[in-house]
Amino acid sequence: MRGIRIIQVGKVRKGFCREALGHYLQKITPYIQVQLVTVKDARNGxxxxxxxxxxxxxxxxxxxxDLLVVLDEQGKAMTSRKFSARLQAWDEDPGRRPCFVVGGAWGLSDTVRSKADQLMGLGPMTLPHELAAVVLLEQIYRAQTILHGHPYHH
Known part of the structure; x- marks a missing residue:
């Protein structure tokens, strides 16, 4: 796979989330390159x-x-195995790479949702955006271990 981009709104301020993001980024590195892009959260208005x-x-x-995959509470949730298969399918498109978007504290506007190639949910519950980024990275790691036959997913 050519790599994955994740665009997230706002700095990760909670220490335990920063630590978890670093943990999963380090675990993912042998399998795939992940570029984490942070955009500033809006303060006014x-x-x-x-x-x-x-x-x-x-x-x-x-x-x-970028193949735009927007994390959204209305998005389609999938099992870890199905997500793994989806990442593999996206990898087979040489002209595109998955770019996941994690919104900020206020969520995402319809402007971003309307540009999405896919809306994806992490489940029916609402998560803080910092924790959603951690869950996404863990699932990317899990997907890679499934694809490579590693026993992490059992």
Whole structure:
């Protein structure tokens, strides 16, 4: 696989989340390159204005190569094995690479959702955005171990 991009809104402020992100990034490295891109969270305006400011920052960082997978509570959840198969299928498209978007505290605007190639859910519960990034990285790691026959997923 050519790699994965993750665009997240806002710095990870919680120490335990920073530690977990580092842990999974280190575990993923032997399998695949993950580029973590952080866009600044909006501080001014109402909720809608903040989400639109963040949307512009996200969309400005996309490339034509990015296959946009937006994490969203309305997105389709899948098993770890199905996610693994999906990553493998995306890898077979030489002109695209998966680019996951994790919204900020206010969520994501319809502007970002409308550009998505896929809306993906991590489950029916709402997660803090910092924790959602950790869960995403753990699932990317798990998917890679499934693809490589490693016993992590048993």
């Amino acid at each position: 109402d909720r809608h204005q903040k989400m639109e400011t963040e949307a512009r920052a996200i969309l400005d960082r996309l490339t034509p190569q």
